[in-house]
Amino acid sequence: MTEMAQRQELDQAVPLAALFTAFFAVCLYGVGGGSGIVWARRIAVENRRWISDREFADIVSLCQFMPGPNIVGIAVCVGAKMRGTTGTIAAVSGFLVIPWAIGFSVGLLFLEYAHLPILRNILGGIAATAAGLLIATGIRLLMPHWRRPAALLFAGLAFGLITFAKLPLLAVLFVLVPLSIALAAIEKARAR
Amino acid sequence: MTGPSAPLALTVHLALLSSISFGGFPTVLPDVRNFVVGTHSWMTDQDFANIFAMGSRFPDRT
Numbered sequence: 064m065t066e067m068a069q070r071q072e073l074d075q076a077v078p079l080a081a082l083f084t085a086f087f088a089v090c091l092y093g094v095g096g097g098s099g100i101v102w103a104r105r106i107a108v109e110n111r112r113w114i115s116d117r118e119f120a121d122i123v124s125l126c127q128f129m130p131g132p133n134i135v136g137i138a139v140c141v142g143a144k145m146r147g148t149t150g151t152i153a154a155v156s157g158f159l160v161i162p163w164a165i166g167f168s169v170g171l172l173f174l175e176y177a178h179l180p181i182l183r184n185i186l187g188g189i190a191a192t193a194a195g196l197l198i199a200t201g202i203r204l205l206m207p208h209w210r211r212p213a214a215l216l217f218a219g220l221a222f223g224l225i226t227f228a229k230l231p232l233l234a235v236l237f238v239l240v241p242l243s244i245a246l247a248a249i250e251k252a253r254a255r
Numbered sequence: 256m257t258g259p260s261a262p263l264a265l266t267v268h269l270a271l272l273s274s275i276s277f278g279g280f281p282t283v284l285p286d287v288r289n290f291v292v293g294t295h296s297w298m299t300d301q302d303f304a305n306i307f308a309m310g311s312r313f314p315d316r317t
Contacts, residue, residue: 130276170309177305186308193311197281225285229293232286236275 077113077145083157085111086138090158099134107141114144134158213250217243261297265290 085106093099100123107113114122126136135155142154176182208214217239224235268290272283284307291297298306 128277130274132280166310170306173309174302174305177302186305189311190304190308193308196311197284200281229289231289232272232283233275 077150079146079149079153081111082142082145082150082153086142086154086157087160089134089138090161093134100137103134103137103141114141118144213243213246217246261295264295 086103089099089102089106092102104119108116108119122137122140123133125140126133129136135158138154138158139151142150142152144150146153173182173186177186205215205218208218221235221239224230224239225232269287272286276283288300288303292300292303
């Protein structure tokens with residue numbers, strides 16, 4: 064417990080550079096598709112002991128409700144907890160600097176020569192596998208609702224309105240989300 | 256890119272989309288494509304597919 068109290072006092076002393084390098088490391092360990100959340104937990108909870116296991120679990124569940132990538136949300140929360148706004152900026156920039164640099168340099172270079180047949184084949188293959196992964200993720204998200212006609216109806220409506228009617232996502236969301244929530248509420252009331 | 260306001264328009268649009276991207280970037284991908292390829296004709300569908308392919312291989316592609 065005294066260690067916890069000491070830790071609380073030390074919270075203020077976490078250097079911005081440490082936040083930056085910690086999330087820089089999270090990003091590097093995550094290369095190749097490993098879950099960044101696992102690495103963020105190992106570094107922030109186990110190695111640096113900035114936050115407790117419980118706090119980390121709370122942050123992860125909060126980030127699942129927030130829009131945007133979970134792992135960026137975790138960087139925001141940990142940075143904010145340690146050093147406030149500047150801590151947030153340090154943690155997020157540490158996490159983003161590598162993807163940003165690669166995206167900027169390699170991306171520009173690749174697109175410059177994207178017309179070359181060999182690059183076109185490589186990019187085409189990668190795009191196809193990435194699209195396949197997206198479809199697989201979508202199906203996996205839909206599976207738990209397979210036996211609920213209402214859920215399937217809304218999934219189909221959202222797909223049709225965006226794909227065939229070419230409506231913007233915002234409009235589709237604002238129409239379908241309230242309807243879907245209302246229907247779910249009615250379903251639940253009837254089940255009682 | 257066309258005109259000095261183009262980067263601003265892109266930033267505002269992406270900021271708006273990111274605030275509703277529950278479930279990650281894939282949910283807003285069609286809308287980003289419609290914005291840059293359809294509405295503004297900043298790039299072709301092929302360009303967008305190339306960028307998507309590269310983006311999906313970067314560290315932390317979430």
